[in-house]
Amino acid sequence: MPDQPADERNAAEDPAAGDHAPHAVEGKPMTELERIRHSCAHVLATAILKLWPDAQFAAGPPVENGFYYDVELGHRITPEDFEKIEAEMKKETKANHVFERVEVSRDEALTLAEKGALAALGERPGSPSKFKLDIIQHIPAGEKITLYRNGEFTDLCAGPHVARTGNIGAFKLTHVASAYYKGDEKNPQLQRIYGTAFKNRTQLDEYFAMLEEAKKRDHRKLGKELQLYTIDEDIGPGLVLWLPRGGAIIEELEKLAKETEFQAGYERVRTPHIARQNIYLTSGHLPYYRDSMFPFMKLDEHEAERRRLEEEIQSSKFEIFFKLPAEKRTFDSQKTSKLTIRDFKAEEEEERQRMERLCTLAIELVERGEISPEIIDSVELFRKASAALAKLPQPDRYYLKAMNCPHHHKCFAAVPRSYRDLPLRLAEYGTNYRYEQSGELFGLMRVRSMQMNDAHIYCTREQFESEFNAVNEMYLKYFKLFGIEKYLMRFSTHDPAKLGQKFVNEPELWKQTEEMVRNVLKTSGINYVEVPNEAAFYGPKIDVQVWSAIGREFTIATNQVDFAVPKRFNLTYRTSQNTDETPLCIHRAPLGTHERFIGFLIEHYAGNFPLWLAPEQVRVLPLLSGADDEESLVQYAKSIHHELRAEGVRAEIDLTTDKINGKIARAEQMKVHTMLVVGRRDQEAGNVSVRVHGKGNLGAKPHREVMADLFQAIKERRAA
RNA sequence: GCCGGCGUAGCUCAGUGGUAGAGCAACGGUUUCGUAAACCGUAGGUCGCGGGUUCAAUCCCCGCCGCCGGCUCCA
Incomplete structure (x- = not known):
């Protein structure tokens, strides 16, 4: 990164970088790859200045998969310019300039910036390095200020760098986007030029090959190809239409959730999609989150x-x-x-x-x-x-619900509750509508209508720890079932200094619940990080992050403690001492929303769902030629098909007279899990030939054996 | 919401200031065929929507809608 800590903070907040990103953190040395990329950003700036001398640079840190540099420039840089820029960069790396570190005083730095000599090839009278000037002014007093030089180029920069420009083995510019200076929309918009760099050409090529692979897993592409869902502009942006094949996945997930939750003592409720304004005034959502809700319907x-x-x-x-x-x-x-x-x-x-x-x-x-x-x-x-x-x-105002809590709280309140009723666990796959900004919408991952694997657990303080632990166990169980190996729980806590402002003023409850949550996380050996000052206003929360196979990070689920809102709803239970007490509430959604979770699963499995989840589990492919004497073979194939359907298996049959290669190709393309090829030979032996997507031909087996194995695999939700 | 790019048949994409093509899918027919695509034919488009420039617009200009890449946001 060419700049001082002010910029590093900026980079640290860059969502593209992510918390797991190995970007430089103040005080921690950069990895070699980061130094290469960081240095490459300087080389990029050098090249841009050779082509457009009036360019003004802001921040240029390494990020997860490369680096960027923010530049203000009259010329609008497009990918067509990349070749030109890369050619200039090449000259700079060929020249093999030394990265020279120079320590300067604050005054010297300011003077250079005034003269336009920072992030520049020399002095530029009349055009001060304005962003660098601003950055210098934000460097805490007493901190060292350093410059880095490579050839003619000088930049304000905390370093470190590789020794010479020639040490940047291979690089490539990837895309250009816009970004606000320091990420603040009140600041000017800059052009952000992204690139990546590696030690050598081979690694660079491997990276781009990996990107190609990743593209094939993109849930938007697979979702269309596999006919899982569609988003139609006449229905509305961010409003997902689940097609039958996607609907099948939803059915399975709900079956899973309902089974799991039933066994864990949950009870199911069903609540409507809309509610009157008043409930959202009570809950506090309307004043705080009005912008994220669809405008009301007025009945007057x-x-x-x-x-x-x-x-x-x-x-x-x-x-x-x-x-x-x-x-x-x-x-x-x-x-x-x-x-x-x-x-x-x-x-x-x-x-x-x-x-x-x-x-x-x-x-x-x-x-x-x-x-x-x-x-x-x-x-x-x-x-x-x-x-x-x-x-x-x-007039009555009705809002589409953006969350289920108020409805569930009212379910709690509908019946007088005693401590004997607790914990009360109310579950629902609730449908929520959130008016996300248009630019936020993203395939299945960010939508405006969603169905959430929601539940609210009402419990006493004594019950809290074991309830919270049970919720975590459920998460882990799901991770195992779906083969999710890389996850991180972000435990967000409050800042005592902001009690009464950002966080409800219940110091004791904050302390208690945070301590209980921390205990549970520690003793269960869960992978977590603690993030101060990011709790919800009503209690500590845990966001569950998982990583899809193409390295996209998703907050898939959330798990929150709420000790404030039940009070607002006057929720109480009668204690054994015959007093009224407000319950704690745990809000949890291990499978998140169908939309985001299935989006994640598509990328996770690359569309190759395990048998129990596969939209089309089995396709029967009889070997037909269209001849007259095939009636009994057709009957045999149909009987297998019927047997599967009767057991609830999502099975289809291909009765066309295409060649078997054609039938198989079609089935493989749709990623049908199991193909059962039946020809005359199989029929005579009472066999079926099994072919599994991704595994190829497994040969002929007795019909009864194949059926039993399929039923068993589905029942136990076998991983493959 | 902001900046930039894009929008041609169901899908993937070509194309031009003189009202459009390919492959796959669909449909009809032919084909005795064992593990990733047999052959022939037919049909299919208000070139995202609206306005403007022009003798003429899918192509140029403006506005809108949608999508994509980012930024901002994400209870």
């Missing part, structure tokens, strides 16, 4: 009347406002960016009261003869319309 029997009155109020407001002397217009509305629930509810009322004060003032002024009496008409109109509006019944 008095719509026309209400609109008329609102217009009257609006116009009389303006009349009053403008007829008042300027200095009396104390109209400034408080900024509502930090809405609390109460504020939200009271917003309209406060506005009305503000106006009412103005009305009273107006009347006083008229009485004192300070202003013309015609304002009285407006005041009367305003008061009349306001009163009439207040009398109208409030």
Whole structure:
């Protein structure tokens, strides 16, 4: 990275880098590969300056699979420019310049930046290195400031670097995108040029070959090819239509979840997709997360009347406002960016009261003869319309639910609860709708409608630890079943300094629950990291990250402790001492949402689902020629097909008269798990010939044996 | 939401300022055929949508919608 720690922080926040990314952290030495990439970023900047001398550079760190450099430049760099830039870079690496480290004082650094000589080939009078200037100003006092030189190029940089530009073995620019300076959308947008570099050509080639492989696993590509799902723009972006083959996977996942949860003592509830506004005021979601929810549906029997009155109020407001002397217009509305629930509810009322004060003032002024009496008409109109509006019944507002908790809390509250009822575990594959920003939508991974493997566990403090542990056990069980080896639990905790602001003011509960969660994680030997200051406002949480085979990282599931919202809902149970107590709530979703989880599974399995999950488990392929004497062979094939269907196996049969090679090719392309080839020879011997996707021809076996094995493999959810 | 790129048949893609093609899939026919594609034929498109420039627009310009790569965001 060419810059000082300010930039390293920036890189550390780069989602592309990820927490597992081996990027440089202050105080930790860079790996050799990182030094190569970091140095290559300097070479990139050098090349860009040779082509466009007025380029201004910001940050250029190594990231997970390469490096980037952010540049401000009038010319819009496109991939067509890459060849040109790479040619210049080549010259620089061929020249084999030394990376020379120079320690400078803060003043020297500032002077150079003023002269435009940082991230530059020399001084550029009149165009200071503005981003570098800003970075220098953010370097903490007392910290060393260093420059690195390679050839003509000098950059502000904490290092380290490879010894010489020639040590960068092989590199390639990959793409260009835009990024805000320091990741803040209020800052200018820069062009971010991505590239990658390796020790040698072979490794670079291997990397690109790996990318090609990864592309083949992309869930969007496979999802289309395997006819799992579609997203139709007439239905809406981010709204997934599950086709029968994808629906089959959903069925299996739900069967799995229902079995597992039943055995773990969960009970299932079913709740509607919408709810009235009030519930989201109670839960706190509406003031905080209104932007992520679809706009409400308004059911208003008095719509026309209400609109008329609102217009009257609006116009009389303006009349009053403008007829008042300027200095009396104390109209400034408080900024509502930090809405609390109460504020939200009271917003309209406060506005009305503000106006009412103005009305009273107006009347006083008229009485004192300070202003013309015609304002009285407006005041009367305003008061009349306001009163009439207040009398109208409030319209109903319904929201699509963005989460299931409020509905489940109401299920808890519907029946008087005793400590004997706890823990109460309410589960539902709930459908949620979230209005994600358009630019966020991404295949199945980020959608606007989703179905979540949700449940809320209501328990006492004494029960908490064992309940939380049981949830974790369930996660581990699922990881094993799906062969997920690389996972990480991010345990997000609170910052005591922010109690009452970002986090509910319950210091004891925070401490207790965090300690209990930590205990569970430690004793169960789960792979986790603790992330301070990232908890939910109502309690500590665990985000479960897994990595797909193409190295994409996904937060697949979440597991949260909630000791605040149940209180808001006045949820209580009767204790053995005959007092009322608020339960703790554990929110958990081990299989996340169908959308994201299946998206993950597609990439994880590369579309080659194990038998129990495969959309089409078996296809029967009779060897047919279309001749007249094949009737009994057709019957044999059909009987096998029927037998499978009768056992609930997703089996199809291919009765076309295509050659067997053609039938097999089609079945393989759709990644059908097991193909049963039946010809005359098999029929006569009571056999079927088994072919398994990815394993090829396994030869003829007795029909009964094959069936029994298929049923068994499905029943035990065998891995392959 | 922001910056940039892209949008041609069900799918993968070619193509041009003079209203469009290929392969696969589909459909019809022919084919005695044992483990990744037999052969012939037919049909299929308002070239994302709307406006503009032009004698003429799928192609050039503008707006919108959608997708892709990033940024921001992610209870």
